[in-house]
Every structure is written in structure tokens, then in C-alpha cells.
Amino acid sequence: MENEMTLSFAAISENEALARMTLTFFVAPLDPTLEEISEYKTVISEAVTNAIIHGYEEQRTGIVRVHAILDGREVTVTISDEGGGIDNVEEAMQPMYTSKPERERSGMGFTIMESFTDNLTVDSRRGSGTTVTFKKKFSPVQEACSSVG
Amino acid sequence: MNYEPKGGIHMNHMTLAPGGIVIVRPAGELDHHTADSIKREVSRLIFGGKATGIIWDLGNLQFMDSAGIGLILGRMRDLGAVDGGTVILNPSPTMRKMFELSGLGSHLAEGTEEDAMKRLGGILHGK
Ligand SMILES: Nc1ncnc2c1ncn2[C@@H]1O[C@H](COP(=O)(O)OP(=O)(O)OP(=O)(O)O)[C@@H](O)[C@H]1O
Ligand SMILES: [Mg+2]
Numbered sequence: 645m646e647n648e649m650t651l652s653f654a655a656i657s658e659n660e661a662l663a664r665m666t667l668t669f670f671v672a673p674l675d676p677t678l679e680e681i682s683e684y685k686t687v688i689s690e691a692v693t694n695a696i697i698h699g700y701e702e703q704r705t706g707i708v709r710v711h712a713i714l715d716g717r718e719v720t721v722t723i724s725d726e727g728g729g730i731d732n733v734e735e736a737m738q739p740m741y742t743s744k745p746e747r748e749r750s751g752m753g754f755t756i757m758e759s760f761t762d763n764l765t766v767d768s769r770r771g772s773g774t775t776v777t778f779k780k781k782f783s784p785v786q787e788a789c790s791s792v793g
Numbered sequence: 794m795n796y797e798p799k800g801g802i803h804m805n806h807m808t809l810a811p812g813g814i815v816i817v818r819p820a821g822e823l824d825h826h827t828a829d830s831i832k833r834e835v836s837r838l839i840f841g842g843k844a845t846g847i848i849w850d851l852g853n854l855q856f857m858d859s860a861g862i863g864l865i866l867g868r869m870r871d872l873g874a875v876d877g878g879t880v881i882l883n884p885s886p887t888m889r890k891m892f893e894l895s896g897l898g899s900h901l902a903e904g905t906e907e908d909a910m911k912r913l914g915g916i917l918h919g920k
Contacts, residue, residue: 657826664856682856682887689858693825739894748832748863752895756859759894760887 647714655696655706676782683760690753691723691776699727726773813845822856839871846913852883880909
């Protein structure tokens with residue numbers, strides 16, 4: 645199965661659910677397990693929320709762009725913003741690192757993304773935005789009786 | 794001790810049980826967009842001086858991202874909670890992984906809300 649999609653939307657928090665839903669629909673033909681889908685949704689939510697909160701500092705005029713490619717049972721998703729960017733990506737990806745502790749952020753977004761994907765890259769420069777790309781492989785479809793463990 | 798959740802004050806998806814234990818049952822999807830309203834409600838109880846512990850029953854929650862982690866950690870700070878003022882029930886397998894990654898694994902518990910209240914009561918009274 646091969647497919648491709650692009651979605652652009654305003655940097656407002658309502659659109660986090662829109663991105664999760666659209667990208668879930670995109671992989672639905674692969675019949676992923678419940679757990680695979682919920683991990684995949686979580687990663688999308690983390691990256692889109694980061695673009696809105698950190699990239700655009702919640703300025704609604706910002707545009708978040710999502711691109712996805714389906715190749716066999718693997719999806720590659722790119723989520724990008726043209727916001728403030730990250731000075732030190734390595735530091736930003738450390739567990740518990742957050743630049744907004746006062747906003748109830750836990751600094752776990754990147755750690756969760758890494759743990760729920762097969763591959764994660766972050767490309768960012770101060771002043772020129774951030775691009776997060778991840779790959780996730782879905783397990784082969786199970787036969788009739790369920791596999792939920 | 795007889796814990797009777799029905800005797801508590803009912804709000805949206807929140808109960809204040811005897812002993813000052815707040816039971817929060819978020820439903821639907823918990824993300825950056827939806828976390829704020831739950832935060833306001835729980836905080837109101839905490840700063841009203843009524844709450845001593847919180848049980849997060851996630852059985853009706855369909856989705857949660859790191860906003861949920863921030864929400865729970867933030868309320869632990871509000872409580873000034875020594876470890877143990879917080880119990881998390883019924884997370885999905887994905888949520889469980891996130892709690893474990895975030896160092897909240899020790900707050901996960903099996904069993905019912907009543908079991909969790911006993912556990913909290915014991916902790917709060919130093920038993
Ligand atoms: N798109 C982005 N643009 C600018 N800075 C970013 C972006 N994404 C992440 N960052 C920076 O990286 C830090 C770490 O991100 P991460 O998602 O791990 O934690 P957080 O968003 O601060 O907290 P949490 O995700 O747990 O709510 C952020 O605090 C922010 O400084
Ligand atoms: Mg984040």
C-alpha cells in the first residue's frame with residue numbers, strides 16, 4: 645500500500661485533535677493494533693503541540709505543516725513549523741528538559757516520541773523553525789482471533 | 794472506615810470524598826487543549842484547602858499525551874504532596890508506558906477506587 649498526504653493548519657490548540665484524527669485515518673487501511681494507533685497518535689500530538697506552544701508561542705497566525713507517506717506497513721510523518729526554532733536540539737531532547745516549566749510542561753515530549761517510534765529526527769535552527777520526522781512500522785495483520793495482550 | 798463516593802460533592806467528572814480525597818475521572822481526550830479546564834477544577838478544590846490526596850481514574854480516558862503528565866505533576870506540586878498523595882488507576886498500556894518513562898510508575902495502582910482510597914488514607918495517616 646502506498647499513499648501520501650499533506651495537511652496545513654493554523655497553530656491553535658483545537659487543531660491538535662484534527663491532526664491526530666486525520667493521520668489516524670491515513671493509516672487505518674493497515675489495520676494497526678489499538679496500542680500501535682494510540683502510540684502513533686501520541687507522537688503526533690507531542691510534535692504538533694510543540695510546534696504550537698514552543699515554535700509559535702501560541703500565535704494563531706503560525707502555520708503547522710504535516711506530511712505523511714505510507715510505504716508498505718511503514719509510515720513516515722513530517723511535522724514542521726516556521727517558528728522560533730531550537731538553540732540546542734541535544735539538550736532539548738533530554739528527558740525532563742523544558743523551557744516552559746511554568747506552563748505545566750513536563751519536558752517528556754521528545755522522550756515519549758523516541759520511545760513510541762522506530763526512528764525520530766529533529767532538524768531545527770534558532771529563528772528558522774523546526775522539522776520533526778518519525779517512522780513507525782505497524783505489525784503484520786493478525787489472524788481472526790485477537791492478539792490483544 | 795467506610796468510604797462512600799456517593800456522599801461526596803459531584804462536579805463535572807470529579808468527586809470530593811470524605812477525608813479530602815479528590816477522585817478525578819477525565820473522559821475523552823486529554824491534550825494541551827483540554828488540560829486547562831480539568832486543572833482549574835482540581836486546583837479550586839486543592840486551594841480551597843479541601844484536598845489531601847488525588848486519585849486519577851483514567852478508565853474513561855480515550856487519549857492522553859504529555860499534557861496529562863504535566864497536569865498530574867502540577868497537581869502533586871499544588872498539594873505539596875509528599876510521595877504518595879497521588880494514585881493513578883486504569884491507564885491504557887500506552888499511558889502506562891508514559892507514566893513509567895516520566896518517573897510516575899510508583900503511583901500506578903491496581904484495583905478499585907475504594908482500594909486506592911484505603912491506600913491513600915494509610916499513606917496520609919502515616920500507617
Ligand atoms: N517546534 C519547536 N519549536 C521550538 N522549540 C521546541 C519545539 N519543540 C520542542 N522545543 C523545545 O524543546 C523542549 C523540549 O520539548 P519536549 O516536547 O520534550 O518538552 P516540553 O514540550 O517542554 O514538555 P512536554 O512535551 O512534556 O509537555 C521544549 O521545552 C522547547 O524548548
Ligand atoms: Mg512537548
